[in-house]
Amino acid sequence: MSCLETIQDYALRSIGIGERLLPKGDYTLCEHFTLIGSGMIWNIYFGVMALGFGFFFAVALAVGKASNNRWIRKPAEWFIFIFRGSPLFIQFFFAYFLFLSLKQVHPVFDPFTAAWLGALIVLFMNTAAYSGEIFYGALRSIPKGDNEAADAYGLTGWMRFRRIQFPTMMRLAWPAYTNEAIFLFHATTLVFFSAFPAWRQKGDALYYASYFADKTFNPFIPYPILAFYFILLTLVIVGLFGLVNKRLNRHLPQERRSKMRFRPNIIR
Amino acid sequence: MKKLILGTAALALTAGMAFADTVRMGTEGAYAPWNFVNDAGEIDGFERELGDELCKRAGLTCEWVKNDWDSIIPNLVSGNYDTIIAGMSITDERDEVIDFTQPYTPPDPSAYVALSADVDLEGGVVTAQANTIQAAFIAEKGWTLVEFATPEETVAAVRNGEADAVLADKSFLDTVVGDGLVMLERMEAIGGGVGMGLRESDGELRGKFDAAIQSMKDDGSLNELIAKWEVSSQW
Amino acid sequence: MFSYCTDPSQLEGLTWLSCYLTTGKHAGLYVSVFTVLLLLAVTAPTALVFGFAGASAARSRIAPLRWLGKSYTAIVRGVPDIAFFLFFVIALDQGFEWLRHQVKCPDWTDPIRQGNDFVVCDAAKLPLSTAPQWIHESYAFVLAVLTFAIVFGAFAANVLYGGMRAVPRAQLETAEAYGMTPRQTFWRILVPQMWIYALPGLSNLWMVLIKATPLLFLLGIEDIVYWARELGGTKNAKFTDYPHGDWRIWYFLFLLVFYLAFTRVSEIVLERLTVRLSRGQATAAGEKLRKEVQA
Numbered sequence: 001m002s003c004l005e006t007i008q009d010y011a012l013r014s015i016g017i018g019e020r021l022l023p024k025g026d027y028t029l030c031e032h033f034t035l036i037g038s039g040m041i042w043n044i045y046f047g048v049m050a051l052g053f054g055f056f057f058a059v060a061l062a063v064g065k066a067s068n069n070r071w072i073r074k075p076a077e078w079f080i081f082i083f084r085g086s087p088l089f090i091q092f093f094f095a096y097f098l099f100l101s102l103k104q105v106h107p108v109f110d111p112f113t114a115a116w117l118g119a120l121i122v123l124f125m126n127t128a129a130y131s132g133e134i135f136y137g138a139l140r141s142i143p144k145g146d147n148e149a150a151d152a153y154g155l156t157g158w159m160r161f162r163r164i165q166f167p168t169m170m171r172l173a174w175p176a177y178t179n180e181a182i183f184l185f186h187a188t189t190l191v192f193f194s195a196f197p198a199w200r201q202k203g204d205a206l207y208y209a210s211y212f213a214d215k216t217f218n219p220f221i222p223y224p225i226l227a228f229y230f231i232l233l234t235l236v237i238v239g240l241f242g243l244v245n246k247r248l249n250r251h252l253p254q255e256r257r258s259k260m261r262f263r264p265n266i267i268r
Numbered sequence: 269m270k271k272l273i274l275g276t277a278a279l280a281l282t283a284g285m286a287f288a289d290t291v292r293m294g295t296e297g298a299y300a301p302w303n304f305v306n307d308a309g310e311i312d313g314f315e316r317e318l319g320d321e322l323c324k325r326a327g328l329t330c331e332w333v334k335n336d337w338d339s340i341i342p343n344l345v346s347g348n349y350d351t352i353i354a355g356m357s358i359t360d361e362r363d364e365v366i367d368f369t370q371p372y373t374p375p376d377p378s379a380y381v382a383l384s385a386d387v388d389l390e391g392g393v394v395t396a397q398a399n400t401i402q403a404a405f406i407a408e409k410g411w412t413l414v415e416f417a418t419p420e421e422t423v424a425a426v427r428n429g430e431a432d433a434v435l436a437d438k439s440f441l442d443t444v445v446g447d448g449l450v451m452l453e454r455m456e457a458i459g460g461g462v463g464m465g466l467r468e469s470d471g472e473l474r475g476k477f478d479a480a481i482q483s484m485k486d487d488g489s490l491n492e493l494i495a496k497w498e499v500s501s502q503w
Numbered sequence: 504m505f506s507y508c509t510d511p512s513q514l515e516g517l518t519w520l521s522c523y524l525t526t527g528k529h530a531g532l533y534v535s536v537f538t539v540l541l542l543l544a545v546t547a548p549t550a551l552v553f554g555f556a557g558a559s560a561a562r563s564r565i566a567p568l569r570w571l572g573k574s575y576t577a578i579v580r581g582v583p584d585i586a587f588f589l590f591f592v593i594a595l596d597q598g599f600e601w602l603r604h605q606v607k608c609p610d611w612t613d614p615i616r617q618g619n620d621f622v623v624c625d626a627a628k629l630p631l632s633t634a635p636q637w638i639h640e641s642y643a644f645v646l647a648v649l650t651f652a653i654v655f656g657a658f659a660a661n662v663l664y665g666g667m668r669a670v671p672r673a674q675l676e677t678a679e680a681y682g683m684t685p686r687q688t689f690w691r692i693l694v695p696q697m698w699i700y701a702l703p704g705l706s707n708l709w710m711v712l713i714k715a716t717p718l719l720f721l722l723g724i725e726d727i728v729y730w731a732r733e734l735g736g737t738k739n740a741k742f743t744d745y746p747h748g749d750w751r752i753w754y755f756l757f758l759l760v761f762y763l764a765f766t767r768v769s770e771i772v773l774e775r776l777t778v779r780l781s782r783g784q785a786t787a788a789g790e791k792l793r794k795e796v797q798a
Contacts, residue, residue: 306528306742335723346593346596467622
């Protein structure tokens with residue numbers, strides 16, 4: 001079987017399109033690359049969706065944590081503490097068992113034990129907590145002058161947040177937020193590795209990498225391929241977030257623009 | 269120079285096996301009644317008793333090691349222990365990578381367990397432990413397969429409605445029926461008997477265990493053990 | 504454990520629970536909690552050593568050393584940590600055995616890779632197959648520490664590199680003006696001062712390290728996740744005196760609380776440490792402390 005056929009058969013295997021049976025016997029490099037690449041669809045799905053929804057929740061959490069009203073501040077603080085203070089791995093397990101019990105209560109919760117929704121919710125809340133803390137830190141380091149200028153212009157409430165605080169907060173938080181995004185994508189590999197089961201052998205990149213490692217009993221080929229895909233993905237994220245960063249900083253004089261540094265120091 | 273001579277002497281003596289006769293036995297410890305961890309935290313079950321007896325007959329000192337099912341073969345091959353004795357069916361696919369002794373239990377059918385006897389296997393969701401002959405069988409059939417890492421989780425999945433039925437060795441499922449779970453009439457004849465797995469380069473050790481298994485078959489003590497733990501049909 | 508535990512089926516409520524929680528099997532869970540703590544205690548300094556070496560290499564004036572330091576941090580950080588954990592241990596293990604094989608059995612003629620098997624001479628086996636079980640377990644633990652240290656060393660290198668660069672340039676220039684050699688400047692001026700700048704990053708790393716410990720079971724160590732799964736699963740009356748249903752949610756709730764408490768305590772300790780280290784430093788926090796003392 002040529003490599004082209006393999007790609008046709010397996011490129012979309014992880015979402016159930018193409019050949020149903022996974023390859024067997026003599027595993028070629030091409031099969032390794034195609035199937036593990038196919039699994040990346042799930043990693044990207046989880047990462048993009050969790051980041052997309054998580055962003056808005058994170059902003060709300062940051063504002064909540066900075067609020068003067070303790071009824072708003074305390075819940076935001078607790079939420080951030082619980083999700084940042086415990087391992088994502090345990091969160092996955094716990095959430096899975098929790099959804100299982102909820103399922104007994106009401107059939108509404110049926111889809112929650114499937115990875116596409118259940119794991120997404122965990123990742124969403126997790127990234128919201130981490131980003132919320134980053135945004136909160138940025139919110140607190142907004143230059144005093146900015147707020148005073150807003151007062152001088154008579155901006156209050158929503159207008160003041162949207163026009164003055166939000167853009168500065170984003171600009172300050174963006175480098176750290178980029179790191180968070182990178183690690184969120186890395187964290188998506190835990191989904192099928194912890195509690196959530198793989199259906200019809202549809203899994204993420206790590207699921208297929210470990211499939212090959214199990215079948216060939218040789219971990220030295222599939223895992224480096226997985227690593228290769230993730231380095232590519234990391235580069236793409238750094239590039240995309242760099243563009244946004246450029247835009248966020250476009251009004252500043254050249255030397256004051258905050259440089260994008262790939263300096264991730266958060267993993268879960 | 270002395271070292272060198274000693275080295276070659278040891279080499280000539282053993283050719284692939286340990287100096288002393290300590291054999292490390294790898295098992296999963298999560299597959300009652302074959303092997304499981306008892307209340308005292310020790311490995312227990314059919315294979316524990318069988319293994320200890322085999323080692324006695326072969327004149328070996330044995331030590332038990334627990335290992336995840338997922339990585340049980342890679343760890344054997346890389347030498348972390350010397351045998352796998354974990355209810356592993358002899359299949360061609362596995363035989364390509366490791367060697368098996370003669371089977372110590374006859375080939376037995378795999379069974380289904382579900383919440384009700386009239387479950388629709390083709391249209392429903394069937395679960396099995398990942399990397400087992402049962403998982404491969406369901407995938408081959410084209411049914412909806414959902415995989416878990418441990419046997420325990422597959423049964424839990426049926427109990428809480430994640431899956432409609434679980435396919436596994438009949439002896440394992442015998443221990444879980446009741447409490448709402450029923451065994452289906454339908455059985456599948458998959459896999460050969462269960463044997464001990466060894467490295468392909470360990471021919472000598474394999475010979476010893478083969479002989480020990482044969483002697484237990486001959487004097488009927490193997491059948492007694494099988495009956496005691498209800499793991500399969502007898503020889 | 505207790506004398507009244509001989510027939511658990513007759514017991515109820517708290518007495519039953521007290522027996523249940525003290526079985527030999529549960530001892531495995533408690534031991535694994537200590538394993539995790541021990542791992543953290545050993546890994547943190549080891550990772551710091553790796554990180555220090557990496558950071559120093561990345562600052563080196565010798566180009567190959569600099570590249571080595573930089574690529575070490577870049578590669579490890581660009582890849583999900585589980586990917587490393589899944590094959591690093593086997594790779595390390597085989598690497599060590601191969602090295603020992605070359606030293607101890609130079610006249611071995613058979614190939615080391617026989618098909619799928621990795622065969623080294625017996626004297627080169629690590630640990631020797633005759634060694635008792637506890638040595639095997641400690642060896643697995645050492646490999647785990649090493650794997651963790653390599654991965655987290657890369658992150659620490661990154662943080663320390665940043666800390667070294669944050670030390671005010673004037674400090675180093677002053678050292679030069681006093682006629683110190685680069686080596687003296689590094690050890691006497693740069694290293695003592697960089698810690699306060701590196702501390703926020705290092706505390707963060709410590710938190711991350713705590714939260715990475717559930718991945719231990721990937722490295723072949725029976726950690727708390729393994730035991731929580733094993734103990735929480737449905738137990739059949741045939742094979743245990745303590746049958747129960749699916750209790751995994753409670754065991755994982757316990758783990759969740761354990762980790763939350765642990766990170767909270769760490770947070771408090773690290774906060775105190777930051778205050779302590781800020782004394783006499785030319786930073787805002789140090790300045791604040793100075794004023795408080797004067798007032």
